[in-house]
Amino acid sequence: MTTIALPGTDSTTATPQAAPPVRRSGAKGGTGGRAGRAGPVTYTLLTLSALVSIFPLYWTMVAGSHTNAEIAATPPPFLPDASLFENIGAALEQAPIGLAILNSVVVAGSITVGTVLFCTLAGFAFAKLRFRGKGLLLSLVIGTMMVPTQLAVIPLFMMIAELQWVNQLQAVVLPTLVSAFGVFFMRQYLISALPDELLEAGRVDGASTARIFWSIVVPVARPAMAVLAMLTFLTAWNDFFWPIIALTNSNPTVQVALAGLGSGYVPQRAVIMAGTLLGTLPVLIVFAVLGKQIVGGIMQGAVKG
Amino acid sequence: MATVSFQQATRVYPNSERPAVDALDLDVADGEFLVLVGPSGCGKSTSLRMLAGLEEVDSGSVLIGDRDVTDSPPKQRDIAMVFQNYALYPHMTVGENMGFALKLAGVKKTEIAGRVAAAAKILDLEAYLERRPKALSGGQRQRVAMGRAIVRQPQVFLMDEPLSNLDAKLRVQTRTQIAALVKRLGTTTVYVTHDQVEAMTMGDRVAVLKDGVLLQCAAPAELYDRPANVFVAGFIGSPAMNLVTGAAVEGGVRLGGTVLPVPRDRLARAAAASGRVTVGFRPESLQLVGPGEGFEVVVDVAEHLGSDAYLYTRLAGADPDDALHPADVVVRTEPRSSVVPGQSLWLGVPPDALHVFDPATSQRVD
Ligand SMILES: Nc1ncnc2c1ncn2[C@@H]1O[C@H](COP(=O)(O)OP(=O)(O)O)[C@@H](O)[C@H]1O
Ligand SMILES: [Mg+2]
Numbered sequence: 001m002t003t004i005a006l007p008g009t010d011s012t013t014a015t016p017q018a019a020p021p022v023r024r025s026g027a028k029g030g031t032g033g034r035a036g037r038a039g040p041v042t043y044t045l046l047t048l049s050a051l052v053s054i055f056p057l058y059w060t061m062v063a064g065s066h067t068n069a070e071i072a073a074t075p076p077p078f079l080p081d082a083s084l085f086e087n088i089g090a091a092l093e094q095a096p097i098g099l100a101i102l103n104s105v106v107v108a109g110s111i112t113v114g115t116v117l118f119c120t121l122a123g124f125a126f127a128k129l130r131f132r133g134k135g136l137l138l139s140l141v142i143g144t145m146m147v148p149t150q151l152a153v154i155p156l157f158m159m160i161a162e163l164q165w166v167n168q169l170q171a172v173v174l175p176t177l178v179s180a181f182g183v184f185f186m187r188q189y190l191i192s193a194l195p196d197e198l199l200e201a202g203r204v205d206g207a208s209t210a211r212i213f214w215s216i217v218v219p220v221a222r223p224a225m226a227v228l229a230m231l232t233f234l235t236a237w238n239d240f241f242w243p244i245i246a247l248t249n250s251n252p253t254v255q256v257a258l259a260g261l262g263s264g265y266v267p268q269r270a271v272i273m274a275g276t277l278l279g280t281l282p283v284l285i286v287f288a289v290l291g292k293q294i295v296g297g298i299m300q301g302a303v304k305g
Numbered sequence: 306m307a308t309v310s311f312q313q314a315t316r317v318y319p320n321s322e323r324p325a326v327d328a329l330d331l332d333v334a335d336g337e338f339l340v341l342v343g344p345s346g347c348g349k350s351t352s353l354r355m356l357a358g359l360e361e362v363d364s365g366s367v368l369i370g371d372r373d374v375t376d377s378p379p380k381q382r383d384i385a386m387v388f389q390n391y392a393l394y395p396h397m398t399v400g401e402n403m404g405f406a407l408k409l410a411g412v413k414k415t416e417i418a419g420r421v422a423a424a425a426k427i428l429d430l431e432a433y434l435e436r437r438p439k440a441l442s443g444g445q446r447q448r449v450a451m452g453r454a455i456v457r458q459p460q461v462f463l464m465d466e467p468l469s470n471l472d473a474k475l476r477v478q479t480r481t482q483i484a485a486l487v488k489r490l491g492t493t494t495v496y497v498t499h500d501q502v503e504a505m506t507m508g509d510r511v512a513v514l515k516d517g518v519l520l521q522c523a524a525p526a527e528l529y530d531r532p533a534n535v536f537v538a539g540f541i542g543s544p545a546m547n548l549v550t551g552a553a554v555e556g557g558v559r560l561g562g563t564v565l566p567v568p569r570d571r572l573a574r575a576a577a578a579s580g581r582v583t584v585g586f587r588p589e590s591l592q593l594v595g596p597g598e599g600f601e602v603v604v605d606v607a608e609h610l611g612s613d614a615y616l617y618t619r620l621a622g623a624d625p626d627d628a629l630h631p632a633d634v635v636v637r638t639e640p641r642s643s644v645v646p647g648q649s650l651w652l653g654v655p656p657d658a659l660h661v662f663d664p665a666t667s668q669r670v671d
Contacts, residue, residue, distance in 0.1 A: 197392035200359050205406035205453075206380035215405075219396035 057280070064088070064273035071269060084274060091261060091275035095249065100257035101282055107172050107243075107253055108236035114177035115232045116225050122178070123186025124217050128199060129209070138187075145180045149241065157245055171246040172253065176236065182228050189224035190217070230290075237283055254279035307383075307460040307493055309333040309356065313365035316351050325351040327517040328365065333495060338487055339522075340508035341497045344540075348517040349497040353463050356495060358382050369460055385454035387464040391446050393438040393453075400425070400434040403452045424452040427486065444475050451483065455490065462487065462494040468503065480507060501541050505529070513537050535667040538585045538660055544615060547591075547634045550583040550664050558582040561632060562622025563600040565654065571661045571670050578665035588615065588637040590658035599653035602634050604646050614638050621649060 038046075058080075065084035066077050091097060125131070126138050156175055165171040194217060202212040218225070240255040247253060249260045258279055261272045311331040317324045326348040333339045341349045354360035356367055358379035366375040374382050385406070393402050403424060404417040412420075425431045428448040438446055447467060454462055467483070468476045484507045487494050498504055504511045505525040512522035513536070521533040532538035538546045551558040553576035557566040565584060567575075575582045592599075602618035616636040623632035636652060638644065661670045 195390065195392065197388045197390055198394065200357075200379075201386070201388060201392040201394070201453075203359065204357060204379045204384065204386045205457075206409045207405075211409065216394060219394075 057277075057284075060273050060277050060280075064270055064277055066270060068266075068269055083270075084277075087268075087270045087274035088278060090268075090271045091278065094271060095257040095260045095275065096252065097254070097257050097275055097278055100252045100254045101279065103169060103252065104237055104254040104279075105282065107169055108233050110173045111176050111236040112229050112233045114173070115179055115182050116229050118178040119182030119186045119228060120218065120221055120225055121213070122183040123188075123190055124194075124213060124221070126183065126187040127190035128194065128196070128217075141180045141183050145184070153242065153245060156242075160246060166246060167248050167251050169247075169251070172239075172243050175242070176239075179232070182232065185228060186221065186224060190221060193224070194220050233286070234283070307370035308335050308368075309339075309461055309493060309495060310368040311352070311356070311365070312368065314352070314355055314362050314367055315364045316348075316355055316360055317363050324363075324517050326355065329517075329519055331512055331519060331522060333493060336491045336493055338484065338494045338496065338507060338509045340504040340511045341495065341514060342499065342501055342504035342511055342540075343514035345499055347514040349499070349514055350465055351517075352514070353386075353465050353495060353497050356382075356461070357384055357386050357463050383460040384463055385457045385459040385461075387450045387454050387462070387467040389466040389469055391438075391450040391467075391470075393446060393449055395438055398435050398437060399430060399441070399449050399452075402438065402449055403456045406453070406457050420456045420458075421452075424456045427455070428452045443471055444479065447471060447479060451486070455486070458492075460493065462492050462496075464494065464496045466498055467496075468498070469500075476503075483507070502543060505541065511541075513540060531669070531671075532585075532660065533669050535583055535585070535662050538662070538669075542587060544588050544635045544637075546585045546587050546660070548583060548585045548662075549620065549632065549634070550581055553580055553582045558584055560584075560600045560623070561602075561620030565600050567659065567661060568656065575661050575663045575670040578663060581664045583662040583664045583667075584654075585660035585662065586654045586658055588635040590655060591634075591636045591652045592655065593638070594651050594653035596651050599651050601649055601651055602636075604644055604648045604650060606646060607642075607644050609640060612640060614640050614642055614644075616642075616644055616650075618650065 061080040061084060062077060063071055064087050065080040065082070070077055122141075126134065126141075160166055160171040163171075198216055198220070199212055202216050207215065238255065239253075240259070243253045243256050244259060247256050249256065252260065258272065258275050261267075261275045309331075310333070311329045314326060314329045315324050316326045329352055331339075341352060343349055351360055355362050356369075358374065358377060358381075362375050366373055368374065369382055369384070394405065397405065400421050403421045407417045407420065421434070422431070425434055428451060430445065430448055430452060433441060433445060433449075438449065441449065447470070450467065454464075464483075468479055471479060480503055496507060498507075505528070508525060510522055510524050511528055513520045513528070515536050521528060521537045523531075523533075528537065528541050532541060532546075535548060539548055549560055551560050551565075553559075553567075553572055554564055556569075557564040557572065558581075567582060567584065572582060601621035603621050604616050604618050606617040608615045608617070614637070616638055618634045618636060620632040620634060634652070636650075644650070662668065663670055
C-alpha cells in the first residue's frame with residue numbers, strides 16, 4: 001500500500017522544488033524567461049528529493065524479487081532480479097489483476113470526468129450566478145466536508161444493496177461523482193480568475209448561460225480543472241475503504257485485488273509487492289504522459305492570477 | 306439605428322438605501338453621441354448597465370427605439386458594449402473575439418469572416434486576427450473591443466470608460482478616432498467617462514450626473530457657457546471655474562475687501578433665500594483692470610505653461626481659515642507676464658462672463 005502513494009508524494013514535492021529556479025531568474029534578470037540558471041545547491045536539493053521520491057518504488061521492485069527470508073536478512077538485498085517477473089506471474093494467477101486494472105481505469109476515469117464536470121458547473125454557479133438560497137446551499141455543501149466517510153458507509157451500503165448494485169462498478173462510481181471539496185475549489189478559483197465583465201460580455205453578445213459555461217467559463221477554468229482531475233484520479237485510484245465494502249474479488253478494483261493477494265496463511269510479500277508494482281504502473285504512465293501538461297496548467301493559473 | 310430613452314429609471318442596489326440612479330429622464334436621439342459624465346460613483350456605469358440589461362431597473366422604464374426593453378435580457382436589445390477592461394475572451398483569437406456574437410446569432414461563416422475582416426481593416430487590426438488578446442498591447446486590445454462592437458452593427462453602442470486604461474497620449478489619439486468612427490457609422494452611442502475633457506470633445510450632448518441624479522444635459526458649448534448649477538459649473542472646464550460665495554450688498558457681492566458688481570435683478574433673486582450670492586467666473590474671462598475697478602487678489606503661485614500662464618491667487622482681505630468659503634481664484638494671463646508671488650492685482654469680470662448662483666439651491670440665476 002505504501003508505494004501506491006508514490007505519485008502523489010512525487011508530484012507534491014516536485015512542484016515546490018521546481019519553483020525556486022523560476023522565481024530566481026525572475027528576480028535576477030527580470031526577463032521572466034524559462035532559462036533561469038539554477039546553482040549547484042538547487043541541483044543537489046532536486047536530486048535528493050528525486051531520490052527520496054523514487055526510493056519506495058525502487059524498494060517495491062527489490063522486495064518483489066526476493067523471498068520473505070531474503071528481505072529480512074541483514075544487510076538486505078539492494079538490487080532487483082529476474083524473479084520479479086516470476087512473482088508478477090504469480091500475482092496475476094492469484095488475483096484478477098488485469099480485470100482489476102481495467103476496472104480501476106473505468107472507475108477512476110468516470111469519477112474524474114464526473115467530478116470535474118459537476119464541480120465546475122456547481123463551482124461556477126456558486127461563484128458567479130445569483131439565485132435564491134445560494135448562501136445556505138453553499139454552507140450545506142461545505143458542511144458535508146466535515147462528515148467523515150466512515151459515517152456514511154453503512155447507510156450507503158444499505159442503499160446499494162437495495163439497488164442490487166453490490167459487486168458492480170456503479171456502486172463505487174456513483175457515490176463519488178461529485179465532491180464538496182471540488183465544488184469549493186472550483187468556486188474559489190472562478191471567483192478570482194473569471195472577471196464578471198467576461199460573463200457580461202458574453203450575455204451582451206447573446207450567449208445563453210449554458211453557452212457561456214462551455215465557451216467562456218470552461219476555457220478559463222481549465223487549469224483548475226486539470227488540478228482537480230489529477231487529485232480526483234489519484235484519490236479514486238487509491239481508494240480502498242469503500243471499494244472493498246462494495247466490491248468482491250470477483251470484480252475488484254486494483255486496491256481490492258491487491259488486498260486479496262495478502263490473504264494467504266503466510267503472506268508472500270514478494271508477490272504482494274509485484275502486484276503492487278503492476279497496480280501502480282498505470283498511474284505512473286498517466287503522469288509520465290500528462291505530467292508536463294498538469295504542472296503547466298498549475299503554473300499557468302498561478303502566473304495569470 | 307434607434308433612439309434611447311430613460312423614463313424615471315431608478316436603480317436601488319440591494320442593501321443600499323440611496324438609489325444609485327435616481328429617476329433618470331434622458332432621451333438620446335437617433336445617431337446621437339451622448340456622453341454620461343460625472344465623478345466616480347455617481348451612477349454612470351449603473352445607468353449604462355440598465356440600458357444594457359445587465360442591471361435591474363427598480364422603477365421607471367428604458368426604451369430602445371419604440372420598444373420597452375425594461376425587462377428584456379441583453380441579447381434581445383440589439384446593443385453592443387465596450388467594457389472598461391475590454392473583457393476580451395482570453396482563449397479566443399482576435400478574429401474569434403470579434404465574430405463570437407455573430408456566430409451565436411447563427412450568421413454564416415463566410416459572412417462572419419467578411420464582417421470581421423472589414424472591421425479589422427477599419428481598426429488596423431488585420432495583422433493581428435490570429436493572435437490571442439494577451440499578445441496585444443493595450444491600445445490594440447482597446448481596438449479589438451471596439452471591433453467586437455462594430456462587427457455586430459447594433460442599434461446602440463454602449464461604452465463604459467473605454468479609454469481609461471490607456472496612457473495619456475494614446476487616450477487623446479484614440480478619443481478622436483472613436484468619435485470619428487462612430488460619427489461615420491452613424492450609430493446611436495451612449496458613452497460613459499469621468500473625464501470632462503473627453504466628454505466635451507466627444508459628445509454631441511453631455512449629461513452630467515452626481516449622486517445618481519441628472520443635473521444637466523446639453524451640448525458641450527451650452528454646458529460651458531450656461532452651467533445649470535454650481536456643480537456643473539465647477540465640473541466642466543479645466544482649470545475649473547472660480548466659484549466664490551459672499552454676502553450680497555448694494556450693487557454686488559462682497560469678495561474679500563471689495564465688491565464685485567452683479568446686475569440688480571439677478572442679485573436680488575440669488576440672495577433672496579440666504580442673503581448671500583455665489584458668483585462664478587472662468588479663469589480665462591478675468592481681465593486685469595486698474596486699481597479700484599474690480600476686486601483685489603494676492604498672487605500665491607504663477608505657473609507658466611508656454612502657451613499661457615495661470616496665476617493662483619487669493620481674494621485680498623478674505624479670511625484664510627474660512628473653509629466654507631474658499632477664496633481661491635485662478636486667473637489665466639499672457640504667457641510671459643511678469644507677475645510675481647505676493648503681488649496684488651485688480652481683476653474685472655465682463656458682465657456676460659459672470660455666472661450667478663443661489664447658494665441656497667445651488668441653481669443658476671439668469
Ligand atoms: N453591485 C453593486 N452593489 C451595490 N452597490 C453598488 C454596486 N455597483 C455600484 N454600486 C454603488 O452604486 C453607486 C454608483 O456606482 P457606479 O454606477 O458604478 O458609478 P460610476 O460608474 O459613476 O463610477 C456607487 O455608490 C457604488 O458604490
Ligand atoms: Mg463606472
